Amino acid sequence: MIWLFDLDNTLVGRDDAFAAWAAAAVSASDGTEADLAAIVAADEGGFSRKADLARVIVDRLGWDDDVPAAVERFRAGIRDHVRAYDGVLFSLDVLRAAGHRVAVVTNGDSAQQRGKIARCAVEPHVDAIVVSDEEGVAKPDPRILEIALERLGAADVDRRSVWMVGDAAHADVAVGRAAGTRTAWVSHGRAWQGADRPDVVAATTREVIALAASPEVSRRA
Template sequence: MIWLLDLDNTLVGRDDAFALWAADAVARAGGSGDDLAAIVAADGGGFARKTDVARVIADRLGWEADLPAVVERFRAGILAHVRAYPGVPALLDGLRAEGDRVVVVTNGTSAQQRGKIARCALAPHVDAVVVSEEEGAAKPDPRLLEVALGRVGADGADRRDVWMVGDALHADVAAGRAAGVRTGWVSHGRDAGDGPAPDVVGRTVHDVVAAVRALAAPAGPAPARP
């Protein structure tokens, strides 16, 4: 089996890291809970335009409106606070020990995404890392998944044995469906709403992997006839 795993909010707590940094920045600036809520909302789970987030931060905290500098400040803050979710390295090691191949497939800049991987020491636990900025394509574009499969020599793999797992329906699940692979959604307890339907849903990446394993497990022996 081949696992194409999203990074942010799937393997590592990117939103948790942003919220921790923002809380510290607000406190240092003498801001309020409303300021913190506005900054976190503006971030949009990492999918908002970075300069738009920076503008809200600068306005709320009274910083100079040098938006590229503000972007660099909050990116550095995320790197300082980001952590892998509990048990993730062991999960990845377990998949590879069973002969599976594991690729991190992430949208973002090379410096930021590889910085998170280095900070969380994940590189030794996966077979490859594919970053959108380096490849000129970003999820939901299925080309990024094709690059990932090629990176581990699996271009011709049976797509039923390939799983794209991530927390973003509009990016991860949509990319997996466009690439013709199976999909798992890390829901964090959210409702899918009108997003593309994944094959498997779990609150955490551990739950998704367990659900996939359950699907792949051979059926037990038929009960004895009386």
């Protein structure tokens, strides 16, 4: 079996890290709960334009930074606060010990994503890492999964033996479907919107892995 994992909010708690950094930044600037709520909302779960988010932060907190400096400031804050989810790297080790191949497939700025990967010590637990900024193609474009499969030596593998696992329906589930793989959605307690559900849905990445690797689900391939 081949496993392709999103990074942010799948293997590592990116939104938790942003929220922790934002709370500290607001406190340091004598901001208010309203400022914190506005900054977290402007982040849009990591999918907002970084310059737009920086402008909200600068305006709310009265920073003297220009937009590029503010972007780097909050990116550094995320890197400082990010952590791998409890037990998830062990789950990757279990998959690999069973002979499965594992890759990270992540959208984002190369330095930022590599920084989070290094901070959380993800690399020793996977066989390949693919970052959109380094490849010139991003999820949901299926070409990024083809790159990952090639790096794993599995370019010709039956796509029904491949799992794309992630928390973002519009990127992770969509790219899996476009590439013809099986899809697993990490819901974090959210309800799936729409009728066409992924193959597996669970609240946490570890639960997703356990369900997807179960004999019952494996027989559906």
